[in-house]
Amino acid sequence: MLELAILGFLYEAPLHGYELRKRITALTGHVKPVAESTLYPAIKRLEKAGLLARATEPGAVAAPRHVLTLTEEGRQELRRRLAEPPRRDITDENRWFTVLAFLRHLDDAPAQAAVLRRRLAFLEEPASFFYDGDRPLRAEELDDPFRRGLLTIARATSRAELTWLRETIGALDG
Amino acid sequence: MLELAILGFLYEAPLHGYELRKRITALTGHVKPVAESTLYPAIKRLEKAGLLARATEPGAVAAPRHVLTLTEEGRQELRRRLAEPPRRDITDENRWFTVLAFLRHLDDAPAQAAVLRRRLAFLEEPASFFYDGDRPLRAEELDDPFRRGLLTIARATSRAELTWLRETIGALDG
DNA sequence: TCTGGATACATCCGTTGCGAGGTATTGTCG
């Protein structure tokens, strides 16, 4: 997910690590902060894999900056990851939001719609959090207010997203 | 988060690992599956820390079961973790849902309300995903339909949860 | 009779993530 965010932001413009960190923090940081000790090794990984290149520039304000630019392989890799995200990227909201944030870079409406359809299929699967044997329990059946809240919130989220997904898929198809 | 779920389920009843796994899978598994290779080491960690005890029982159906029971330290530890969750447990939805699922075990309405207030404070912080400099961008200002969707969904979720939080805090206080 | 699935537990190993700490420079405010 971190790698996806790095590739996504660099797809739009070359950035140095520090700026990248600020953007990632804005995107996912209030929910899940990004430690520098996670970001810099991730940048190194991507560089080693040939997905990005580094150019040292005298620092505008302080220490010298390493301006990061995606290579052509890097640009392809982002499109590949967006077109065929692993299941986790579809189901886990944090990851899914990252996919959504960069899905515009997939320059192909049918491919975009296909990704949205995977999320739609996932949300349409009947799923609960609590079961009585095999039977999913509905919010109304729980006497615990917290668990009832959990189901209520999950349901509201899901409804909002389903509406948006169906609309957007329609627009992409039409 | 895994540890919290283990402590939470065992607080309700002693279970063997396989059953524990099924419950955790029901709770968070459709979003973020739990690998056995994550669960069993986690159980060992908790056992080593003296939070749970293990009793071998001849297997009802197949291999012998290890029935896991919380120790008194384990029960205290769950209540402690629920009363004072780290910030990540408040901000990250996956983790927060786990807290919510077991918050009923915190046998003290003011303490429960305090935890809900932390989540409320977090959701009330003005936060966006995208910025123009320092100014948060509103959904309407984005021309990218996917990022617009992201903001729309996040806002809908947030609204539903805020309503529920205020109601429930009111009920706990009243 | 044999295969496959469910039950039940476990380890190995590579990757990722994070807290703590370190280095160096520039601008700001008292």
Added chain:
DNA sequence: CGACAATACCTCGCAACGGATGTATCCAGA
């Protein structure tokens, strides 16, 4: 003038996670 925040990068070591794989039992169905 000195302290501090912000800029900018980095490493170490541990914990956590996850895919692959292994072991063994029992039962249903082909």
